[in-house]
Amino acid sequence: MKDTATGLVASTIAFSNVDGPGNRFVVFLQGCNFDCVACHNPQTIPGHAVEGDHAPLRMTVPELLTQIRRAAPFLSGITVSGGEATQQAGFVHALFTAVKDDLSLAHLTCFVDSNGACGPDTWAGLSPVMDGAMIDLKCLDAQIHQQMTGQPNDEVLASIRQLHALGLLYEVRLLILAGVNNGTELVQHTAEWLAAVDPAMRVKVIGFRQHGVRPRTPALVEPNAHELQAVATMLQAAAGFDICVI
Numbered sequence: 001m002k003d004t005a006t007g008l009v010a011s012t013i014a015f016s017n018v019d020g021p022g023n024r025f026v027v028f029l030q031g032c033n034f035d036c037v038a039c040h041n042p043q044t045i046p047g048h049a050v051e052g053d054h055a056p057l058r059m060t061v062p063e064l065l066t067q068i069r070r071a072a073p074f075l076s077g078i079t080v081s082g083g084e085a086t087q088q089a090g091f092v093h094a095l096f097t098a099v100k101d102d103l104s105l106a107h108l109t110c111f112v113d114s115n116g117a118c119g120p121d122t123w124a125g126l127s128p129v130m131d132g133a134m135i136d137l138k139c140l141d142a143q144i145h146q147q148m149t150g151q152p153n154d155e156v157l158a159s160i161r162q163l164h165a166l167g168l169l170y171e172v173r174l175l176i177l178a179g180v181n182n183g184t185e186l187v188q189h190t191a192e193w194l195a196a197v198d199p200a201m202r203v204k205v206i207g208f209r210q211h212g213v214r215p216r217t218p219a220l221v222e223p224n225a226h227e228l229q230a231v232a233t234m235l236q237a238a239a240g241f242d243i244c245v246i
């Protein structure tokens with residue numbers, strides 16, 4: 001049985017305005033089921049304790065609540081990110097349940113930031129205590145997705161559909177790697193696929209940045225502002241998405 005009494009935590013941030021709506025306390029869990037070539041935090045991929053500067057901590061829910069309470073007056077909510085948050089879904093459930101059971105934290109919403117690679121039972125289990133999810137769609141094309149992450153994308157696509165049906169899909173994030181997943185035909189297909197799920201969806205277009213990424217030959221290429229805007233324009237042409245480009 002998985003340990004849900006403690007979580008393997010890579011780090012926490014008391015205040016973030018880029019991990020969901022408003023100002024949020026963010027818990028970055030250790031361990032990921034993807035191995036993305038563009039990962040900015042590759043030290044969070046191993047699903048076990050590692051030695052060194054970035055050694056993750058085993059933390060209990062009460063220990064995290066103590067940190068959250070200190071920041072709570074200034075927060076809109078908490079977000080569990082990773083690594084991959086759903087790899088420790090039992091712990092996430094326990095944390096969200098504890099937040100919702102605590103009157104002093106009743107104003108906080110509970111969000112998950114996920115790569116979407118988990119089964120439907122995971123979202124069904126979290127949905128009673130979760131207020132929303134941000135899902136990364138690395139690529140609609142299965143082959144390119146496999147090259148980018150080392151894993152297929154069928155669960156990711158199913159997660160986006162399921163979360164929308166549950167009313168819990170806050171945002172889909174598209175990480176753009178120049179020359180890899182920004183081809184015109186691919187972006188148009190992606191726009192059509194997303195529009196079929198929800199033509200008013202929030203979509204965040206994120207330009208890949210080299211910072212923190214493992215060295216690789218050939219090196220991945222950062223998209224320029226023009227290339228990112230081209231993706232946003234193609235998305236806008238397909239539906240009434242609420243688009244943000246960063």
Ligand code: SF4
Pocket residue numbers: 032033034035036038039040041042044045082083084115149
């Ligand atoms: S899903 Fe996120 S944490 Fe996991 S390998 Fe990819 S970029 Fe890194």
